[in-house]
Amino acid sequence: MNKMTNDNKLIRITYIALLALALIAPLMGLYPVFVMKLLCFGLFACAFNLLLGFTGLLSFGHAAFFGSSAYVTGYFIKAQGMSPELAIIAGVIVAAFLGLVFGLVAIRRQGIYFAMITLALAQMVYFICLQASFTGGEDGLQGVPRGALFGVLDLGSDTTMYYVVVAIFIGCFLGISRIVTSPYGQVLKMIRENEPRAISLGYEVDKYKLLAFVLSAGLAGLAGSLKTLVMGFATLSDVHWTMSGEVILMSLLGGVGTFFGPVLGAGIVISLQNLLADKVGSWVTVIIGAIFVVCVLAFRKGVVGELRAWMERRRARA
Secondary structure, three states: OHHHHHHHHHHHHHHHHHHHHHHHHHHHOOOHHHHHHHHHHHHHHHHHHHHHHHHOOOOOOHHHHHHHHHHHHHHHHHOOOOOHHHHHHHHHHHHHHHHHHHHHHHOOOOHHHHHHHHHHHHHHHHHHHHHOOOOOHHHOEOOOOOOEEOOOEEOOOHHHHHHHHHHHHHHHHHHHHHHHHOHHHHHHHHHHHOHHHHHHOOOOHHHHHHHHHHHHHHHHHHHHHHHHHHHOOEOHHHOOHHHHHHHHHHHHHHOOOOOOHHHHHHHHHHHHHHHHHHHHOOHHHHHHHHHHHHHHHHOOOHHHHHHHHHHHHHHHHO
């Protein structure tokens, strides 16, 4: 019991240290736009992990929610002059609605069939974004202004935008943690581990999975909207199937089914892309793929998952 308490204290201290680091990052000379991009993709990975890590559903179509929300937010801000908070809400609503549609179609299938259905639906969204006039086609939406949040906070300042992104990320991270530790989250874990048993106990598993899918889609959409505000553009790469592959990679690298694992995985992938893009060009994809293979072979539970397993083994020995 004392060992478990010490481990929990260590986890809390780690989270507090990371929070302090996030708050003082701009003062330490870290490039705010890079950290904001990392947090956006960290939120995207956490949203995906809610579905895969805690519900056991592997979606290959999460780029549809991320990219569609990015486009909607960018369009309403640039073309309609909408305030950023309303544009973000519009993007999240569209992403959640797509999640509902995808879920109703795919949720009754399992395994590879579920994954392929989500991929096919996501490709339909990709081709809509490619052909639609408001998306800018292959050029995408460029020069999206940040505007002023609630008409007060000027998001044109990188520092102001940074702390807004940090606040939203922390709120969503805590929200996901609360969902997972709630009675609803415990049912999701039971569905992941033994769905027939959950059905035998009287749970309507399709409704639980559908709600998890919609929640995951909405959070992924929020990440896409924030990314558009931070970077000032939304492009076809946001809704392409490779984006779905990237978020799967982030989750697996960090540790599926852990709280902080997807954030760490996103940090690894985004950092490698940022460091290697100018040096090796398109070969960065090959390098990241090789690192992924090594990590899967050496750390099958992801970095955080392996660390947690090591702590549990140490506690068992004690």
